[in-house]
Amino acid sequence: MIELVSVNKIYSKGPHQIAASNNISCTIQEGEFVAIVGKSGSGKSTLLNLLAGLDTATSGKILFEGTDISSFNANQYAQHRLNNIGIIFQSFNLIFSKTALENVMLPLIFAGYSTAARKQKAQQALEMVGLGDRMQHKANELSGGEAQRVAIARALVNDPKVLLADEPTGNLDSATTQEILDILLSLKTRGKTIIMITHDQEIAAQVADRILTIKDGLLSE
Amino acid sequence: MARQNLWRTRLRTMLTLIGVIIGIGALISMVSFGIGLERNITDKFKSNDLFTSLTISTKAFNFKGGPRGRNKPEQKTESAVPLNDSLITVIQKRPEVAIAYPRLTIPVRAALYHDTSETNLGSLPMSMAKYPPYNQLYDGRYFSSDSALEAIVSLDFLRQLGLEVCTKDKLAHYQQTDTALTLALSDTLIGKELSLYSASLKSTSPFAMMGGIENMIGEEETKVKIVGILKEEQFSGPAMREEIILPIATAKKMPSLGFDRISDMISNKNKGNQYASIYVKTKSMDDLGKLKKFLDKQKINYFAVDDGLAEMKKAFLILDSVLGIIGLISLLVAGFGIINTMLMSILERKREIGIMKAVGGKNRDIRMIFFFEAGFIGLVGALGGISLGYGLTRIANLIVNNQYMKNADEFVDMFSFPWWLIGGSVLFSIIISLLAGLYPAIRASSIHPIDALRQTG
Known part of the structure; x- marks a missing residue:
């Protein structure tokens, strides 16, 4: 489903060049739950940004269902994210002034759904993550676990093929971590392709079909 | 959002x-x-019919000079045709013309009750009765004939005589206002006699004649009855009308010097000009254009407000x-x-x-x-x-x-x-x-x- 061919991402800082992604090649199959494990600064978030189209590779190809997305422009990437990718962030990235429901409805605005359809789909997504009773609460009134579940609902609401999770349990206690991992596992059983980035080998081993390790921008199985 | x-x-x-x-x-x-x-x-x-009227004059107007042309020498081209009754008849017969009549302006001293005021007297023919503002007077009526000893006066003129005029229904409002003028109901003024004193040339005494002086300027009285009061002009600005208007034949009979300025006396009379200006009202705005073409062709000087309209x-x-x-x-x-x-x-x-x-x-x-x-x-x-x-x-x-x-x-x-x-x-x-x-x-x-x-x- 996703294929990376010799992908490099090099950041220039004055005379120095830092390779955040170093000649990365790998393939991720449809329905697979892949964990990318690495320490802080290893290049795992850069890799996730490249997969999400939030950043562009310096060289190499990223193929999504056979299409090379590495040459997309900003609007094509946005469309790609809207149709195919759901992203879950460590810091939730919710709009705190809006309710849980409004946050989940956000991608559907860009997808062109009517207000009624947006509301219905967002309610369904929130009920799926167990937040049917917290829809009208502002994001800043939610606990960390609830906020992350809202973020998962937002990532799922437009029915993407791939979920990219960047340290989804990084800010959560152990009980809440388990709740989030359970939700991710249930999504895998529904056929979603999940790529999770984590620094925690144990969590990766608990949920992933396959673990890839990244160190100094180099990816290894 | x-x-x-x-x-x-x-x-x-x-x-x-x-x-x-x-x-x-x-x-x-x-x-x-x-x-x-x-x-x-x-x-x-529009209410004064200025877009469907023009004034034929002995002198050419240089309207386009405007403020910038202030220092330019004034054009003083004389009309090729003398301004007299024959010209009025010719103009009156044109299809585009509704009315044509001479504009007589006579300086007078007017007296009502015990107050007097100096002003200019104008004149109108009976045919103007159907046009605004003469068909919508403040009070009273239009003249009964061209030779009636009647007058229509303006509210401003009455104010000059110390009278603040109002109708009965507005009396209460006026009584509340603080004014130095004497409040007068308009209907009480209708029918009142107005004395008009105009200057005229009189034959001098035999002694003066012996000294070579044939005429001397005197003052003669004409008594007229106020029959109508003109409405206040709709928007404050330069006055468009004379303050006392007489029927045209009555005005013609008024004793006067026959000229407003000494220069007029010298120039106009010698060229057969009977009048200083003639007022012409056309049937429509388009007709005004046609008439202007005719007058241009005849080399007759005129002034029309719509000439200044573009400038305005x-x-x-x-x-x-x-x-x-x-x-x-x-x-x-x-x-x-x-x-x-x-x-x-x-x-x-x-x-x-x-x-x-x-x-x-x-x-x-x-x-x-x-x-x-x-x-x-x-x-x-x-x-x-x-x-x-x-x-x-x-x-x-x-x-x-x-x-x-x-x-x-x-x-x-x-x-x-x-x-x-x-x-x-x-x-x-x-x-x-x-x-x-x-x-x-x-x-x-x-x-x-x-x-x-x-x-x-």
Whole structure:
């Protein structure tokens, strides 16, 4: 489903060049739950940004269902994210002034759904993550676990093929971590392709079909 | 979403809105004043039939000279045809002409009761009875015949005699006003005798004749009956009519010197001019053009107000532009307020922009959100500004009418709000707001999502 061919991402800082992604090649199959494990600064978030189209590779190809997305422009990437990718962030990235429901409805605005359809789909997504009773609460009134579940609902609401999770349990206690991992596992059983980035080998081993390790921008199985 | 964002920062939005409201309010008030002034003056001209009339004169008018031509030597081309009854007959027979009559202006001293006033006396034929303002007198009626010893007088003339005239139904209102004039009911003046003293050349005594002086200037009295009172002119400005009007045959019989100026006496009489000017009223505005062509061909000098109309329209355009520019400056200041608000909003919402991009928002979507916010400020600001402008102009109208035009027959609206001005203001406000939102919108859409998501808070 996703294929990376010799992908490099090099950041220039004055005379120095830092390779955040170093000649990365790998393939991720449809329905697979892949964990990318690495320490802080290893290049795992850069890799996730490249997969999400939030950043562009310096060289190499990223193929999504056979299409090379590495040459997309900003609007094509946005469309790609809207149709195919759901992203879950460590810091939730919710709009705190809006309710849980409004946050989940956000991608559907860009997808062109009517207000009624947006509301219905967002309610369904929130009920799926167990937040049917917290829809009208502002994001800043939610606990960390609830906020992350809202973020998962937002990532799922437009029915993407791939979920990219960047340290989804990084800010959560152990009980809440388990709740989030359970939700991710249930999504895998529904056929979603999940790529999770984590620094925690144990969590990766608990949920992933396959673990890839990244160190100094180099990816290894 | 944009409305929610504006509501979230409502204090800042309100302050920005106030800027737009003041800008639009200033713009619409200024322009409506210019349009109102133009309308009032044009209406006054129309009510006096000035767009369907011209005055044939012995002298050529150099209207186009205008203020810039002030220092140019005055044109003094004499009319090729003498101004007399034969010319009036020729003109009267033309198909485009409704009425033609000589304009007699006689300086008189008028006395009513025990007060006297010096003024100019004019004259009108019976045929003018059906035209405004003579068909809508303040009180009384038009002359009974061209030779009747009757007069129509203006309210201003009566004021000069110390009389504040009103009708019965307005008496209560006038009694409350503080005036040094004596209050008089209009119907009590109808039928009153007016003495007119005009200068005339009299034969001198035999002793003077022996000294070589054949004539001397004396003063003769003509008694007429007031039959009508003219309405106040609709809009204050230069007076368009004489203050006492007599039937034309009566005026012709009035003892007078036969000239207004010594130069007229010397030049006109020698060239067969019976009158200094002839008033011609055409059937329509188009007919006025035809008549002017005829007069040009005959080399007859004339003055028509519509000659000055183009110049007047230019002057109004300049006035409207100046007033509009003053309002525009206020609106531009408001525009900068919008830019400032939007830019601050971008800084505050950078992370939010990153989130929107991460979940699939395109650059165009982000731009549209900011455009919508700017446009919304423009629309609400325009509606508020129009309300403010309308309210202020109503207050200004009330003050002017109550303080300075107390005795006017009709309420004078100094401002005009045509639909195009209201619609144009809304459109203009939205355009200015969108232009003000353009840079912030482009800047917001060009924010890199990763940079935006890194922003904390």
